[in-house]
Amino acid sequence: MLLMILIVAALNSLSILDRNSRRLSEYSTAMSIAEGQVEWLRTIKYAPPVSPFTASTVMMTNTITMALNQAGTWVITGLMWTRIEPVANGHLATVVARFTNSLTGSYNVTLQTVINQFAAGQP
Numbered sequence: 001m002l003l004m005i006l007i008v009a010a011l012n013s014l015s016i017l018d019r020n021s022r023r024l025s026e027y028s029t030a031m032s033i034a035e036g037q038v039e040w041l042r043t044i045k046y047a048p049p050v051s052p053f054t055a056s057t058v059m060m061t062n063t064i065t066m067a068l069n070q071a072g073t074w075v076i077t078g079l080m081w082t083r084i085e086p087v088a089n090g091h092l093a094t095v096v097a098r099f100t101n102s103l104t105g106s107y108n109v110t111l112q113t114v115i116n117q118f119a120a121g122q123p
Contacts, residue, residue, distance in 0.1 A: 026076060026101060029066055030109045034097045037062075037082055038111050041093050042121035048091070053115070057085040066099060076101045090116025 044052065052058045059081065066076040078099035085092050093113050100106040113119075 026066065026099065027107060027109070030078070030097050030099050030107070031111075033064055033066065034080065034095045034109045034111045037080060037095045037097075038093060038113050039121070041082070041084070041095075042113070042115060042119055046090070046115060046117050046119065046122055048086075052084050053086075053091050055086060057083060059083055064097060064099070078106075084115075087114065090114050090119070 041052075046053060049055055052060070062080045062082075064078045064080050066078065069075045076099055078097060080095065080097040083094045083096075085094075091114070093115055095111045097109045098106060099109075
């Protein structure tokens with residue numbers, strides 16, 4: 001009986017560790033995708049009122065696919081919203097990525113940065 005309890009506990013521990021490591025890798029990938037969007041925005045020449053740095057708020061929506069299964073179908077998909085709004089010192093860029101996985105649920109990743117003529121990556 002004691003051996004059976006030990007075997008069940010070991011299998012349960014392996015299952016929990018596997019689920020947590022998958023969740024961490026998905027979250028890291030989602031953060032990298034959002035960070036890539038922020039880096040892309042930083043490479044655009046900052047010359048208001050040229051789009052996307054206009055006098056009004058600009059919204060962009062992208063569909064994101066993050067992982068494939070072995071059959072080649074999408075497992076993790078989501079949406080990424082980018083909001084660029086004028087502020088006193090330039091433009092505030094907010095990137096929100098929302099991903100849904102049937103096994104680990106859904107989660108949001110949000111990054112913000114201020115872009116102006118002094119921002120890193122400006123030509």
